[in-house]
Amino acid sequence: MDTRTGLPVVGMVGGGQLARMTHQAAISLGQSLRVLSESPDDSAALVAADVRIGSHTDLPALRDFAKGVEALTFDHEHVPTAHIEALEAEGVKVYPGSKALVFAQDKGMMRERLAAMGVPAPRWRRVTTKDEISDFAGGAWPVVAKSTRGGYDGKGVWMLNTPADAEALLATGTPLIVEERVTLRRELAALVARSPFGQVAAYPVVETVQRDGICVEVLAPAPGLDEALAIDAQQLAIDLANTLGVVGLLAVELFETADGVVVNELAMRPHNSGHWTIEGARTSQFEQHLRAVLDYPMGATSLTAPAVVMANVLGGEPGGISLDERLHHLFASDPGARVHLYGKQLRPGRKIGHVTVLGDDMTSVRARAARAARWLQEGV
Structure with a gap:
């Protein structure tokens, strides 16, 4: 508990862009987000007030970091399972807990558990x-x-x-x-949040577009998705969250096939497929994750516009006009484009930010988002 505000302190292991955007959500709630970062130059470490420098693989550092937090959570799944179990044994509230998180950490264990549950999978x-x-x-x-x-x-x-x-x-x-190799129509994602009390909230199912293994676009809601299939995907994500005991965000990456959906991957944290929710949903995935781990009631998940597109901004080749100058041009040409940059050093192919565009027509919104992301990456 923060003695100055009387409000909870949440600890997030990892100092990447997910922690950075979770910190932004914590501000409006009056909460304090403590970040365990490997470097003072990490995305979240550049903006958060309470930053501890240490490794997620160092159990003593994790123990020290967890002192005084109401809940401990993650911006990645790479903390050793044994370390999480040790913290839990010492009374730390870890969300998601080790018994759930292991199914996002280990793909073999995930596949075995999904098979035991009868969940469609490759x-x-x-x-x-x-x-x-x-x-x-x-x-x-x-x-x-x-x-x-x-x-x-x-x-x-x-x-x-x-x-x-x-x-x-x-x-x-x-x-x-x-x-x-699954014969698929497209890739989808179903994002849900669950609290320790067992309340769940589901976001609209989205389409994710991959290029070279990296998500480049998210379309919300998934265009042309059959309503019954969308409900099935949301229910599948809710069932997984309940059965696995997930607390916080659960992102279920799906393949849409001729026979329905099959599960590709699980992530138990805020997820790239949910970045659109900052402007595009009544409650962002980052605020929802905080609400969930603190056992607050869930926020509304409805869309704020008929069509929302998030496009990732990747680092481009060196040269050209500066990123700041590109921002000037983008804001002049499309004042409605919302830009989130992560404070990362530019490197070709690296995710350095994302752009979100809202509107009434998915085709035009998608074109605007793609143009904005391309301009920030290439300056053309």
Whole structure:
């Protein structure tokens, strides 16, 4: 509890852009967000008042960080499970808890749990040899290989086209699962929040557009999505949150197929597929996550406009006019575009921010968002 305000202190492990945007949400609630950051130059460390420098893999640092917080939460899933269990045993309120978070940390355990629940998912297998991968493929190459832990933004995911590809990957020693390559219509995401009391709130199902393994666009609501399928996807996310005991945000990444939806990945934190909610929903995913971990009643999740598009801004090649000058031009040409920059050093392909555009027509809104993101990336 903050002795100055009488309001809770939430600790967030990780100092990236998710912590930065959660800090912004905490301000309006009067709450204090304490951030554990690896570097004073991390996104959240540049703006938050209560920053502790330390590693998420250092249990003593985590213990010290957790002193005095009402709840401990995360902006990534990379904290060792054993460390989370140790904190819980010492009485720290950790949300999501270790028994839930492990299914977002370990893809093999996730697939096993989903199978036990009867949740639609791609055919998969744990593998350690080239023959096991070839047997799984059965001649139907390519197959998708995933590292069981640590992947994000396309990292830790490989498309294997031949047994030779499999052999080269296995030589790295990375623990792997393989999955069938799903024939899909598009990718969707269902975002829900759940409190310790068990209250849940579901956002409209969105379409996510990937390029080179990185999400480049989110369309809210998913255009042309059958209402019954949308409800099924929301109910699936709610059921997963309840069954797994998730507290906070749960993002369920989905493949839409001819037969319905199948689960691709789970994330138990604010998620890239929910950045649009800052302007596009009555309650942002970041405020909702804080409400959830503090066991506050959930906020409204309805859209603020008929069409909302979020486009990620990636770092471009060096040169050209400055990012500040690009902002000047963008705001002059499209005053309605909302820009969120993360305070990151520019690097080609790195997520440095996002742009959100709202309107009445998805086609025109999408074009505006894409143009804004391209201009900030390339200056053209």
